[in-house]
Amino acid sequence: MSIRKSRDWFSPDYQEQERDKGVGHGLHPLDEYLRKDRIPHIWCPGCGLGVILNAYLRALKDSDIPPEDTAVVSGIGCSGRAAGYVDVDSFHVTHGRAIPFATGLKVGNRDLTTTVFSGDGDLFAIGGNHFIHAARRNVDFNVICVNNFNYGMTGGQAGPTTPSDAETSTTPWGGFEQPFNLPAVAAGSGAVYVARWTTYHVEELIKSLEEALEKKGFCFIEVMSPCPTGYGRKVGLKTGKKTMKHFKENSEINHDADPTEVALDPEDPDSKIVVGKFVDRDAPTYQDERGRVFEKARERMGVE
Amino acid sequence: MTKKEKEEDADQKCWQVETKSKEGSVCVITERCKGCEFCIDFCPVGALEQSEETTEKGYHPPKMTEGCVLCGKCEKICPEFAIHLKEKGEEKESVEEDDEDEERGEWI
Amino acid sequence: MMEPGTYFMEGNTACAEGAIAAGCRFFAGYPITPASEILERITERFPEVHGSYLQMEDELASIATILGASWAGKKAMTATSGPGFSLMMENYGLGLMTETPCVIVNVMRGGPSTGLPTMVAQGDVNQTRWGTHGDVGVVVYAPSSPQELFDYTIKAFNTAEKYRLPVVVLSDEMVSHMTEKVEVPPEEEIEIIDRKKPEKPPEEYLPFQPDDDLVPPMANAGDGYSVHVTGLTHDEKGHPSIDEKTQNMLVPRLIDKIRKNADDILEYEEYKVEDADKIIVAYGSVSRAAIEAVDMARDEGYDVGLLRPKTIWPFPEERIYDLAREGIDDFLVAEINFGQIVYEVERCTGGAAQTYLSPRMGGNIHTPEEIVERIGAIDRGEIPAFKE
Numbered sequence: 191m192s193i194r195k196s197r198d199w200f201s202p203d204y205q206e207q208e209r210d211k212g213v214g215h216g217l218h219p220l221d222e223y224l225r226k227d228r229i230p231h232i233w234c235p236g237c238g239l240g241v242i243l244n245a246y247l248r249a250l251k252d253s254d255i256p257p258e259d260t261a262v263v264s265g266i267g268c269s270g271r272a273a274g275y276v277d278v279d280s281f282h283v284t285h286g287r288a289i290p291f292a293t294g295l296k297v298g299n300r301d302l303t304t305t306v307f308s309g310d311g312d313l314f315a316i317g318g319n320h321f322i323h324a325a326r327r328n329v330d331f332n333v334i335c336v337n338n339f340n341y342g343m344t345g346g347q348a349g350p351t352t353p354s355d356a357e358t359s360t361t362p363w364g365g366f367e368q369p370f371n372l373p374a375v376a377a378g379s380g381a382v383y384v385a386r387w388t389t390y391h392v393e394e395l396i397k398s399l400e401e402a403l404e405k406k407g408f409c410f411i412e413v414m415s416p417c418p419t420g421y422g423r424k425v426g427l428k429t430g431k432k433t434m435k436h437f438k439e440n441s442e443i444n445h446d447a448d449p450t451e452v453a454l455d456p457e458d459p460d461s462k463i464v465v466g467k468f469v470d471r472d473a474p475t476y477q478d479e480r481g482r483v484f485e486k487a488r489e490r491m492g493v494e
Numbered sequence: 495m496t497k498k499e500k501e502e503d504a505d506q507k508c509w510q511v512e513t514k515s516k517e518g519s520v521c522v523i524t525e526r527c528k529g530c531e532f533c534i535d536f537c538p539v540g541a542l543e544q545s546e547e548t549t550e551k552g553y554h555p556p557k558m559t560e561g562c563v564l565c566g567k568c569e570k571i572c573p574e575f576a577i578h579l580k581e582k583g584e585e586k587e588s589v590e591e592d593d594e595d596e597e598r599g600e601w602i
Numbered sequence: 603m604m605e606p607g608t609y610f611m612e613g614n615t616a617c618a619e620g621a622i623a624a625g626c627r628f629f630a631g632y633p634i635t636p637a638s639e640i641l642e643r644i645t646e647r648f649p650e651v652h653g654s655y656l657q658m659e660d661e662l663a664s665i666a667t668i669l670g671a672s673w674a675g676k677k678a679m680t681a682t683s684g685p686g687f688s689l690m691m692e693n694y695g696l697g698l699m700t701e702t703p704c705v706i707v708n709v710m711r712g713g714p715s716t717g718l719p720t721m722v723a724q725g726d727v728n729q730t731r732w733g734t735h736g737d738v739g740v741v742v743y744a745p746s747s748p749q750e751l752f753d754y755t756i757k758a759f760n761t762a763e764k765y766r767l768p769v770v771v772l773s774d775e776m777v778s779h780m781t782e783k784v785e786v787p788p789e790e791e792i793e794i795i796d797r798k799k800p801e802k803p804p805e806e807y808l809p810f811q812p813d814d815d816l817v818p819p820m821a822n823a824g825d826g827y828s829v830h831v832t833g834l835t836h837d838e839k840g841h842p843s844i845d846e847k848t849q850n851m852l853v854p855r856l857i858d859k860i861r862k863n864a865d866d867i868l869e870y871e872e873y874k875v876e877d878a879d880k881i882i883v884a885y886g887s888v889s890r891a892a893i894e895a896v897d898m899a900r901d902e903g904y905d906v907g908l909l910r911p912k913t914i915w916p917f918p919e920e921r922i923y924d925l926a927r928e929g930i931d932d933f934l935v936a937e938i939n940f941g942q943i944v945y946e947v948e949r950c951t952g953g954a955a956q957t958y959l960s961p962r963m964g965g966n967i968h969t970p971e972e973i974v975e976r977i978g979a980i981d982r983g984e985i986p987a988f989k990e
Binding site for chain 2 (some may be wrong): 213214217218219220222229230231233234235236237238239240241244245248252321388389393396429430431434435451
């Protein structure tokens with residue numbers, strides 16, 4: 191066996207070689223949705239992003255939506271890399287701005303089934319303002335928030351969903367801020383579909399994604415995900431499988447839960463991670479309403 | 495499988511190890527595996543275990559033992575798109591299996 | 603678009619009408635003085651022309667939204683002023699990096715910071731060139747009247763579509779808020795340019811492979827080409843490729859796209875330059891005072907001309923270089939700031955002529971008398987040349 195020197199793993203030539211290989215492309219049933227020369231992806235062993243992407247592509251494949259009418263938009267971060275792997279029109283934009291970009295895309299072309307695939311920091315810190323307004327407007331696209339409780343790509347800094355006492359690279363003495371309860375933020379802003387799952391709940395996640403793809407309006411799905419490299423190893427969840435086990439043993443499904451009451455409470459050893467589909471209602475979308483008002487305006491002006 | 499042959503034949507490799515049963519088969523695309531063990535841990539019947547083999551990057555991909563009921567949990571839970579089911583009779587194009595697999599024979 | 607004819611129109615209204623005439627059917631903006639009238643006119647007119655108007659939650663969202671709409675195939679525009687333009691810098695860079703056609707109108711007002719919200723200044727000029735991080739090539743138009751706001755907005759859309767980048771229409775509060783005669787031509791007489799579409803089928807098409815003019819044909823989302831667009835340094839497929847080799851292939855092309863096509867994009871106007879030995883360089887609202895100043899100065903016996911850049915970027919570098927060597931002794935730059943394009947003028951003379959600045963700090967434009975007095979002072983050697 192020839193032993194590659196460690197620096198060879200990162201030389202541009204090696205990267206190019208690896209890129210063009212497209213390991214086993216065409217073998218897996220979802221490979222038709224993956225860009226050939228981008229797999230294996232960059233996510234760490236034990237990261238949950240691949241599970242979520244797997245579920246999303248499965249839901250997409252099982253839906254009737256043609257790939258050429260699909261668009262994926264991501265922000266910056268590990269979750270943000272998802273757009274680069276999906277073989278549809280995909281957009282990897284600036285930090286926090288995936289949602290307004292997706293708004294432009296969807297309102298510009300109503301036939302595009304648009305999904306925003308991004309992380310907790312991207313969507314709720316820098317992108318927080320855009321999130322609540324898009325939910326308020328009820329623009330017709332889906333937002334998948336991969337909540338791994340930290341800023342993973344940049345090395346494990348604390349974020350808006352990091353549990354308050356957790357040790358991270360920017361809270362080395364422990365944290366002192368309260369994290370967001372994401373389903374509450376989404377429901378409170380007006381999202382018509384709000385669900386939370388973990389990467390352990392793949393079956394339910396796939397079903398939720400199928401529902402969200404079908405549903406008209408702003409649909410939000412939070413998916414809790416392991417991040418052993420950035421976050422987990424500092425809080426006793428050193429591997430992906432340990433985090434998955436933690437999700438399995440500490441969660442309960444409750445579709446009737448009030449989104450404002452599903453905040454995580456790590457201090458209480460008996461508290462559970464409440465998952466489920468909390469909100470599923472119907473409301474006119476942004477485009478429905480705009481269409482209605484503009485139609486009336488045209489009547490008043492006497493034009494077509 | 496010798497590592498040397500893997501390098502020479504890089505273009506043709508597909509690294510799929512297929513384990514057949516009466517109703518279908520489970521295929522592992524070993525070179526995609528990063529050894530996270532989700533499939534092993536969450537198989538409802540414990541039909542997978544870590545193999546002694548190593549991939550080019552040094553991970554131990556899963557291998558089938560027995561009792562698989564083709565539920566598909568492993569396929570859904572794998573983050574690497576490295577394991578999937580095949581129904582009985584499903585023909586896949588361009589599957590070139592490593593010649594040395596045939597030496598070992600089928601596992602079920 | 604509007605019925606052809608002669609109108610008495612406010613600058614901002616003319617800008618909105620120019621956009622509609624150019625085919626703009628998507629607008630996202632946030633209210634800000636002195637640009638809000640553009641938003642208001644657009645929202646009034648869009649139901650009629652079946653356009654989409656979104657009032658976003660901030661300028662960061664506005665620019666991100668128009669980039670998305672452009673990828674959905676729409677001609678998209680936003681309008682703002684200094685504080686909002688500063689917020690847009692990151693995504694302005696994203697638009698340049700991903701070669702997304704769109705138009706950004708910046709109606710300059712007194713700065714820095716909140717400054718003089720209702721008063722004229724020209725303090726954002728260099729920001730349009732250098733405000734976003736990294737190396738970019740930009741196109742910026744500087745209208746000096748409501749008519750030019752109408753015409754240049756159309757031109758901005760055409761340039762944006764032709765060269766695939768966000769183009770800035772750099773107005774100022776005075777031009778945008780003045781009301782003047784605007785001639786609206788018939789639709790058939792307006793040249794409209796649309797983005798190049800790919801000719802190759804999806805299997806062969808590379809989204810960022812340029813043609814000979816350095817501009818890649820653009821497939822929109824939903825056209826079936828499965829494009830990947832990223833702000834990371836990317837190869838011709840559009841995939842992130844974070845290495846030196848790719849950077850050296852991509853970024854120089856983005857700059858050269860404008861630099862090498864400058865002959866097609868660059869525009870400027872000259873007035874009585876042929877026999878001048880002093881030239882006033884002014885743009886936007888100041889150029890109106892400057893034109894008057896040229897005639898007044900000539901009455902007093904000075905041989906003065908005016909060079910008015912219509913595109914600030916690309917800047918008329920070669921013209922200034924040539925003028926400096928063909929008998930022009932002095933350039934007087936009159937701008938409502940503490941010196942922005944004066945640096946360019948000084949650089950372009952290469953020392954073959956002297957450069958002077960007539961600064962103003964915002965609030966009002968120069969008077970012609972002020973400029974003529976400056977010319978006199980230069981002639982008598984009473985003021986020093988502009989130094990850095």
